[in-house]
Structure formats: C-alpha cells, structure tokens
Amino acid sequence: MPPIKVKMLDKDEAKPAAETGAKKPAKAGRPRTRIQREKQDVILEAALDVFSREGFRGATIDQIAEAAGMSKPNLLYYFPRKEEIYKRLMTEMLDVWLAPLRDIDSDGDPVPEIRSYIRRKLEMSRDFPRQSRLFANEMLQGAPRIIDVLSTDLKGLVDEKAKVLESWMERGKIRRTDPYHLIFSIWATTQHYADFDVQVRAVLGKGRGGEGRFEDAARFLETLFLYGLLPKQP
Amino acid sequence: MPPIKVKMLDKDEAKPAAETGAKKPAKAGRPRTRIQREKQDVILEAALDVFSREGFRGATIDQIAEAAGMSKPNLLYYFPRKEEIYKRLMTEMLDVWLAPLRDIDSDGDPVPEIRSYIRRKLEMSRDFPRQSRLFANEMLQGAPRIIDVLSTDLKGLVDEKAKVLESWMERGKIRRTDPYHLIFSIWATTQHYADFDVQVRAVLGKGRGGEGRFEDAARFLETLFLYGLLPKQP
C-alpha cells in the first residue's frame, strides 16, 4: 500500500527554477528564508478562513490580506496570485484529509478498523472544519481544480479500499453491501458535522449544540454503522 | 401538524405596496403580467445555476443575466437587486426541501415511513441537485441569511419529528438511538449525492458512475438504515 502522494498539477513546477537574482526573488520559488516560511503560513491560515467561507471566486485578496494582517501587495509578494494560495491549500488539505482512509489496515480486525475510521473522520471534522469546508466548496463548484486528482489518485485509493471491504464481506466479517457507497456514507455523515455545523447547532439548540455534540454524533454513528454492518445472523 | 410555512424576513414585505404608476412598476411588487411571471422564472432558473455553483458573493449579476439570455439592466428591472433573487431562491428552496420531513407521518408504520423518507430525500438529490447545492453553499458561509429560519422553523420541525422518532423507539419499533443525529445522518447521506456529485462520479468511474448510481445508493442506504435501526432482537 504505497502512500499515494496527492499532488495537483502545477505549471510552475516545470519551470527552470526562475532567475534568483531578479527584483522579486521570493515569488516563484518555495520558501527560502525564515520570514518567508512564517509569513506564508500566516497567509495560508488566513486564506483558509476566507476561501472556506466564500469559495474561490467569492474570496478576495484584500480579505485574505487583512485577515493575515498585511497589505495586499505585501501578500502578493509571497504568493504572486490568488490561485497559487488556493492551490497550495488544496494539495495540503487533500493530503491530510485522505490520511484516515489510507490508514485502514486490510490486516486489521474489520469492525474496529471501520469504527476507528469513522472516529478519525469525525475528529477531523471537529478539529479541522475549515479544511472540510474548503473541500466542500470546491466540490460544489464542480471541483474544477481537482477533478483530475479525484478521478486518478482518489479513485485509485478508494478502489483499493473497496477491495479490502469486499474481502471482509466475503469472509463474513461484515454484511455484504456496496463498499463504495459505504465509504460515501461515512464521508457524508462525518463531514456533515463540519460543513453543516451552523445547521447542526441551530437544530440542536443551546441545550445540546455545545461541544458535546461530537460525542453524541460519534456514539450515534457507531451504532448506526455497527448494526448496519453486522453480518447476517446465522 | 401545521405545515409551518418557511418564510424569510423580507423588509419589502412591510412596505405600503409602493406607488404603482411610477417609472419602475415591476420592481417592488410580485409579478403582475404574463411576461413578468415568465421572465422571473427564467431569471430564477439561471440564478439557481450560478448561485448554486459560486455562492452569493461569487456569483455576478452579469453571469446570471447571460445565463438568462438578457441584459443586466433588463434583469435588474425584474429583480432590483442581487440579494432579492437570492432570497427568493432560498425561501422557495427551503419550502420544497423540507417537505419530505414534514410528511413523515407519526401514525404510519415506522420502518416504511423512514424508508420512504430516505427515498424521497435521495430523489430530491437526484432531481434537484442545484437546490441542494444552493443550500449547502449557504451553510458553508455560516448561513448568514437563513440562520434565524434554521433556529426557529427548522428547529421546530425537527424537534417535532424527533419526538415522533422517540415515540417509535419507546414502542420498540426501531432501535433506541439519538433521533436528532439520525435525522442528520439521513440528510447527510442523501444530500451527499447532490452536493458531492462530481466526487461520487469521479470515484465510481465510467463503469458505475452513470444514472444507476442513485439506484445503488438507494439500495445501500436502505440496508444501512434498515439494519442500523432494527430493534434489538429478543
């Protein structure tokens, strides 16, 4: 199971490293100095906030710059264009986001393996909701910038894990059902708590909408999938 | 069970009907002529396309106007501002979107009742994916324009249906579990097929990503929830 590095197309990647002595040294390359690393992080952090809320078109460089506490031209010194920031966020997010799925162990015990996958995905929704929303936003737009990653890397990974699930089904460890839609349903239910957080909180109200909601969700999902996947009783 | 009319705040609603003989007769009011009805529909249709993809900020009046096959000023003749179009889409969508939940019948047979709810929600994802995405987009932005509807009307409706589910649980008709998270999980899994359609198709690939995917999803979800909710065996 090779750890499939998710990597988006990046035109600049092929360029001959650019002239390093020109007027804008930081622009084309990866961070060279301490300040560059730090500021780029600040920018990415701010950009995550804005992009995850407004989507690519809806977000403005000004908003990001303000959130990052710097002027627009200054921001553009580190990322020469809006698109660059977005792409960076996308690749980083994809990588982290898929880790739990990658970590499903075909040699593990099926039920605990699935249970812990659900739990990890839910924890990600709790701890990194903006990344989830960023991804969701890109999906809603039809994934114009990552469609090829989805249909190659992601598809490959899911195909692989679907086979694992199928083998578990064949061995009678879990109920025989569609492994792809099983994975979709785990994605959907867990990411829902990040993407639709406002709704969840509004509906649960003051009483149950607090931090405890993730615990409740975990308990519920565990029950749902546990019994939903229980192999047929003899 | 009163049919709770979802209605967003609309400042114009209170105004004294505006002077009808002025230069801009169509603007403030509801459609009066045939042309107005027709064009408004064309605009709303086009706007749904754009807003559901780009979100409120990301969408431009020009895009909508072009999609509607008319000039921007012409469009603005029917909807004096961008926000009006969006609000109209929102209220209409909310109303339709919640119908299946409203229709859950407390006197019905629990299992078929839930099964048909899931099926209807899934059908809506298949037949009205853009409405689903419009809603999702608003959620991602923190639901700034409908948060009050969510915490009043929607919460009320869900509270009511949660009670129904609880009564079914008490009577041993379905497994005892959290009714709110049960509803969330149905929303999440069914809407996933509209909101994340690109991803679903990319992962399923040419082979299984065709129209059949909704049938497969329906079958899977039925199994998952059916067995997941099966009451404890004696």
Next chain:
DNA sequence: CAGAAATTTGACCAGTTGGAAAAATTCTTA
C-alpha cells in the same frame, strides 16, 4: 389604431478587484 403601460437597451458611474512597478525600508552578512 392611438395612447398608455410595460419592457428593453445603451450609456454611464462609483466602488471593488486582481495585480504591476517602483520607491522606501529593513534585514543579513561579508
């Protein structure tokens, strides 16, 4: 068909947006 009402168009505008250029400032390091 004439006049009025409704609709459409073209010109325009002020504010925003992504981004470029260059000057000004602040580090580094020989």
Next chain:
DNA sequence: TAAGAATTTTTCCAACTGGTCAAATTTCTG
C-alpha cells in the same frame, strides 16, 4: 558597517462589479 538582498509600502491601473437613468422599443387595452 556598508553593500546587497529581502521585505514592505505607496501609487497606480485596467477590468469587473452592482446598480442607475433616460431614451427607445414593444406590448397591451380601450
């Protein structure tokens, strides 16, 4: 510490944006 590199600020711009306005055109209605 002075020169060179890195960073930041100021100024600017062309395209885009939401929206206005009056004139032109089309569609009713008596």
